[in-house]
Amino acid sequence: xxxxxxxxxxxxxxxxxxxxxxxxxxxxxxxxxxxxxxxxxxxxxxxxxxxxxxxxxxxxxxxxxxxxxxxxxxxxxxxxxxxxxxxxxxxxxxxxxxxxxxxxxxxxxxxxxxxxxxxxxx
Amino acid sequence: xxxxxxxxxxxxxxxxxxxxxxxxxxxxxxxxxxxxxxxxxxxxxxxxxxxxxxxxxxxxxxxxxxxxxxxxxxxxxxxxxxxxxxxxxxxxxxxxxxxxxxxxxxxxxxx
Numbered sequence: 001x002x003x004x005x006x007x008x009x010x011x012x013x014x015x016x017x018x019x020x021x022x023x024x025x026x027x028x029x030x031x032x033x034x035x036x037x038x039x040x041x042x043x044x045x046x047x048x049x050x051x052x053x054x055x056x057x058x059x060x061x062x063x064x065x066x067x068x069x070x071x072x073x074x075x076x077x078x079x080x081x082x083x084x085x086x087x088x089x090x091x092x093x094x095x096x097x098x099x100x101x102x103x104x105x106x107x108x109x110x111x112x113x114x115x116x117x118x119x120x121x122x
Numbered sequence: 123x124x125x126x127x128x129x130x131x132x133x134x135x136x137x138x139x140x141x142x143x144x145x146x147x148x149x150x151x152x153x154x155x156x157x158x159x160x161x162x163x164x165x166x167x168x169x170x171x172x173x174x175x176x177x178x179x180x181x182x183x184x185x186x187x188x189x190x191x192x193x194x195x196x197x198x199x200x201x202x203x204x205x206x207x208x209x210x211x212x213x214x215x216x217x218x219x220x221x222x223x224x225x226x227x228x229x230x231x232x233x
Binding site: 035045095110 | 159
């Protein structure tokens with residue numbers, strides 16, 4: 001069974017930093033691109049960042065470019081999002097999600113974590 | 123960046139009725155890379171339809187998707203109580219500011 005477990009969220013002051021993590025199991029993690037999608041409480045979905053299976057390609061939404069860094073450790077089946085210079089607008093649930101596999105790509109997010117809440121407030 | 127506009131914002135219907143949800147793109151969606159998701163309170167989204175019209179594994183056949191280019195539709199033929207939720211469309215474009223964008227969502231509520 002595919003499982004994605006998001007962790008690392010919490011309360012952080014404006015201008016601060018935080019790293020959220022995603023632990024994957026039940027599938028060949030190293031064969032999949034991975035993404036972070038966020039959702040402010042009571043609001044819609046926003047794609048944040050994506051990383052290819054071998055970390056060779058990383059993409060970011062304009063709203064986080066230069067502040068957030070996506071990374072992965074295929075040996076540990078883990079995905080990370082380092083968030084710096086956080087502002088109130090970054091308050092959201094952060095979900096990791098699977099993307100394209102090396103054998104199939106329909107540009108959708110098939111499996112999702114349960115989300116990790118990041119709250120930016122003084 | 124392709125902007126997706128969903129309508130209506132809220133749809134009030136009764137179980138057994140037919141639901142028609144719209145997703146309109148500001149530019150043509152490449153290769154029909156248009157996905158529909160369902161999200162229930164406290165849960166992550168799940169894929170219903172991808173490539174505009176292909177039902178995901180395990181999705182009941184009362185859900186169907188149609189459309190191409192800039193206009194897409196999700197239809198639920200006969201609403202079941204568990205179908206009342208928020209629905210999002212999402213697209214992919216290889217080049218541009220953001221490769222993936224979501225619509226703002228349609229809330230399907232019980233009348």
